[in-house]
Amino acid sequence: MAIHFSEVLSKMKGSDLGPLLALTAQPDIISFAGGLPAPRTFPLKELTEVAVKVREEDGAGAMQYGPSLGFMGLRQAIADRMNRMYCPMGMDKVDPKNIMITTGSQQGLDITGRVFIDKDDVVLIESPSYLGAIGAFALEQPKFVEVPTDDQGMIPEELDKILATTDKVKFIYVIPNYQNPTGICWSLERRQKFMEVVTKYEIPVFEDNPYGDLRFEGEEIAPLVSMDPKHLVIYSGTFSKTLAPGMRLAWLVCNDEILAKMDLVKGSTDLSTPCVTQREVAMYMENYDFEGHIKENCKLYAHRRDVMCDAIKKYFPSDVKSTYPHGGLFLWVELPEGCDARDLFKYAIERKVAYVPGDSFFPASGKRNYFRLNFSYNDDDVIEDGVKRLADALKAYLADKK
Amino acid sequence: MAIHFSEVLSKMKGSDLGPLLALTAQPDIISFAGGLPAPRTFPLKELTEVAVKVREEDGAGAMQYGPSLGFMGLRQAIADRMNRMYCPMGMDKVDPKNIMITTGSQQGLDITGRVFIDKDDVVLIESPSYLGAIGAFALEQPKFVEVPTDDQGMIPEELDKILATTDKVKFIYVIPNYQNPTGICWSLERRQKFMEVVTKYEIPVFEDNPYGDLRFEGEEIAPLVSMDPKHLVIYSGTFSKTLAPGMRLAWLVCNDEILAKMDLVKGSTDLSTPCVTQREVAMYMENYDFEGHIKENCKLYAHRRDVMCDAIKKYFPSDVKSTYPHGGLFLWVELPEGCDARDLFKYAIERKVAYVPGDSFFPASGKRNYFRLNFSYNDDDVIEDGVKRLADALKAYLADKK
Structure with a gap:
């Protein structure tokens, strides 16, 4: 055979x-x-209403092929929300042009793996880290190095040591908010120190934030993307935990150079995420009380x-x-x-x-x-x-x- | 940097x-x-009706995470339709278990590239062939060999010569019906001879069939998957040209061994294609006059x-x-x-x-x-x-x- x-x-x-x-x-x-x-x-009631409205108002647009980076209405709504939440914390204003819609955040992980990793490259992760991310990156055959992590998040001094002595580190994958699997939320101080180290070494960071919106108590802590003078952070958000995972809608925010590479892969991967669900969620965000x-x-x-x-x-x-x-x-x-x-x-x-x-x-x-x-x-x-x-x-x- | x-x-x-x-x-x-x-x-009217019904009848199911291979209702509907169409032409009955739902046929192409291709492997294609497939496979860095093709389709004798003398051929990618870009439809005789050669060398074939349903005149010609005693054909169909590309729904049919590999990649790629659109199309196929x-x-x-x-x-x-x-x-x-x-x-x-x-x-x-x-x-x-x-x-x- x-x-x-x-x-x-x-x-x-x-x-x-x-x-x-x-x-x-x-x-x-x-x-x-x-x-x-x-x-x-x-x-469900609201998602039914937008499903009908999207098909009635621009069904031909919703059902046609769409741009690989995603439906601009949704990218705009996401940029507006992120800017409302994180600009007061210091984030540079996100331009919707720097947002790519993905079919769940899993697709953002997979595309990131393909954009960065060659066999035997190194990916740094929290110890422990999300198995779905590990699985996506594993398709590119990197070596995973676990950075010591405690109940405040990744330990910056340990990260510094590893970066000083490790070749071919392509990026660092972290989940600072209510991490999967531990549920730990990184302290503000840790985030700041982490970004100091990252900025010194100029290593890209994948900030996976599926759970940041699910905050039960305490003040919101600024995301890494708001402490990123060199625009090294690839930020990932998703509607799976706040709206519905069956829509398979998430997004990446990153700098122009990285986004251009992401877009090349995205186009060859599935042309685009479904246009119809993108429009439904954009309309939902515009017309209902998402917060x-x-x-x-x-x-x-x-x-x-x-x-x-x-x-x-x-x-x-x-x-x-x-x-x-x-x-x-x-x-x-x-x-x-x-x-x-x-x-x-x-x-x-x-x-x-x-x-x-x-x-x-x-x-x-x-x-x-x-x-x-x-x-x-x-x-x-x-x-x-x-x-x-x-x-x-x-x-x-x-x-x-x- | x-x-x-x-x-x-x-x-x-x-x-x-x-x-x-x-x-x-x-x-x-x-x-x-x-x-x-x-x-x-x-x-649009029908797609609006099923959008409402799916959300009303099992909204919680439609909006939740789903299986990586896809919604069984849709896989069953696709198997039934293929069996109705192609079993009389000699195809072995397709089991819905051998169907994987993909986010457009582009995703099936991409996953196939990852399942088979290492750098410098060879992919055989018609000359000319679909640029989206070429782009997807190119991410894995194969060498493309164009097999001479005329107005009856790929020339089996030329294929035989190439297979006899070429190492590391991972698969053959073809579009026998109303090909992209030429519009050519392979004759029955060519299909039979092609499959004889393929069966002799036991090389997997990707039969991309986005246009088979768009037949304007003439009798339907049996697909390669109906002449495939060794189950070497990976068959790909899509709803993009018959229903609406904005739904991004397509499927692959292949043998157990290949499907298991496809599924490993699919799960890491996006967990699953959106459950909600899958259910909409399954319901459409069940309740409306698709043919x-x-x-x-x-x-x-x-x-x-x-x-x-x-x-x-x-x-x-x-x-x-x-x-x-x-x-x-x-x-x-x-x-x-x-x-x-x-x-x-x-x-x-x-x-x-x-x-x-x-x-x-x-x-x-x-x-x-x-x-x-x-x-x-x-x-x-x-x-x-x-x-x-x-x-x-x-x-x-x-x-x-x-």
């Missing part, structure tokens, strides 16, 4: 997470594994975060630690040293509850004593029940381990 | 077609350059083809040849030997008419005495006027050349 795949695809067998996560789709399993928004947050809608989401998710954290406090063994995120969709659980969240997974599945084992978030170090929990998707009673089951699994696993 | 792009993106400057085609967007230019369907063919709609499109396009061909006959100099396609969106014009369609382009733009110069469709040979005309987009009088202007340009160019 003369079917020969490319080198990277020949090697790639698919994540061993696949079969494991397939288990979580069984209907009687309580899954904390996904990163799904709560369906009740989708503004009010986001506030409602935050209220719901803050409540569910509390339900989950209270249950954890009540039921989990005391030597199991977890984060208390002030936003986002996830919290991060640390097992005692020497434990393996993959082994624990079997105990959990027996009790019909699931999570994502943490090792996939550590592509270099592969640490095994962590796992990720999602608190946004399930109803209160399901969260409480699931945490109880997980506590049982933990107790049984820890007992057997002794 | 420490911004270093990947090797391929460092080299890639963007097609020099870009600035040239930008000219064609000027409002007073008659453009035959794009591949745009006629907006009046978009079934009747396609017939109406064909009637319109056949008429416009005739308007253009009649005008060409009437106005073009007699030493300029062109194809008379029996379907699709394009025809192909051949200038006398030694002419250059890029030079002619200046004469055309002066007279406010545009086309795509042919050299971009010949990535290896770069032949310059051809250009492509689209006949689907413009109204009758605009087509007639544009062809007249083009005839003027031709006459002036040929006179100056003497």
Whole structure:
């Protein structure tokens, strides 16, 4: 047989997470594994209204091929919102011309990988970092270097050391707001110091901000893109967590030089993101109370975060630690040293509850004593029940381990 | 500055077609350059009805994350339609499990490039071939080998010779129905002989079929996928030309082994194509007369083809040849030997008419005495006027050349 795949695809067998996560789709399993928004947050009435209006008002435009960088009305609406939010924090005004619409932020990650990475180049990431980004970049076969990270974010001194001694660093990928998987939000001081280091070395940064709008408490902290005199930051935002992931709409903001390369890839990748959904969201932003809608989401998710954290406090063994995120969709659980969240997974599945084992978030170090929990998707009673089951699994696993 | 792009993106400057085609967007230019369907063919009333129904009936499902291979309802509807059309012609029944939904057929091309091509691998194509496919594959840096092609399609004996003597051929990319750019439809005999050669060498084939449904006259000719005992064909279909390109919906059909690789890339590329548009089209196929709609499109396009061909006959100099396609969106014009369609382009733009110069469709040979005309987009009088202007340009160019 003369079917020969490319080198990277020949090697790639698919994540061993696949079969494991397939288990979580069984209907009687309580899954904390996904990163799904709560369906009740989708503004269906409004999204139906704009669907009709877009087709009525300019159906021929919405249904035709569109520009590879995206529908200008949506790019303008995004620029306006970012400028309203971040210019007061010091961000240079974003021109809609510097925005590219992507089919979910995943596509922005993938295109970024192709624009920057050759085989054996280095990508720096938080330790741990988002597995979807790691998966997208992995198609270009880089080496991942995990930069030490604590509860304030990436540690700038460690980053400096690594940049001083590492060749072929193409960019740094970070999620400063309510990180996936940890839920950690970088402090202002950390962000400033991080950008000082980045500016010194002139290394591009991918600032992934899917969760910044899901802030439950505390003041908003300025994004990296507002501390970026050399325009090294590629900023990524998405409508998946604030509006609806099924629309698959996100965006990148970056400097002209990088954007031109991104656009070359985008055009060859899918010509453009669907015009019709872009127009729907642009019209939604123009005519409805998007900010009010986001506030409602935050209220719901803050409540569910509390339900989950209270249950954890009540039921989990005391030597199991977890984060208390002030936003986002996830919290991060640390097992005692020497434990393996993959082994624990079997105990959990027996009790019909699931999570994502943490090792996939550590592509270099592969640490095994962590796992990720999602608190946004399930109803209160399901969260409480699931945490109880997980506590049982933990107790049984820890007992057997002794 | 420490911004270093990947090797391929460092080299890639963007097609020099870009600035040239930008000219064609000027409002007073008659453009035959794009591949745009006629907006009046978009079934807006029906697409509005399904947009509302999908949101009302299962809005939460439509707006949530979906499976990377696509919405099963749409995959099933596509499998049913293909089986209805092609099983009587000998195709093995397509299982919806072997279908992947993509964001336009462009994404299927891009993913195929990533699944198969390493730098300096060989991709065989018709001479000439579709520039969007060439652009997508080019991101993986293959060598393109143009297989000699005549008015019956690719010449199997030439293909056999090339396969016998060429290393690292990863796949063959072909458009057997109303090809882009030539409008040529492969004869049945050519298809059979082509598949004999392919089956002998066991080389994967990408059968791109965006235009097969736009058949104006003659009997339907069996697709390559119906002559494929070894399941080497990756079949690609799209809704862009039959329904609306703004939905960005297309599909691939391939064997399990290839599909698994495609799926790995798809998941990392954008997680999935938008769920909401997938459900809309599935519902459209189920509840409306898709076949009747396609017939109406064909009637319109056949008429416009005739308007253009009649005008060409009437106005073009007699030493300029062109194809008379029996379907699709394009025809192909051949200038006398030694002419250059890029030079002619200046004469055309002066007279406010545009086309795509042919050299971009010949990535290896770069032949310059051809250009492509689209006949689907413009109204009758605009087509007639544009062809007249083009005839003027031709006459002036040929006179100056003497």
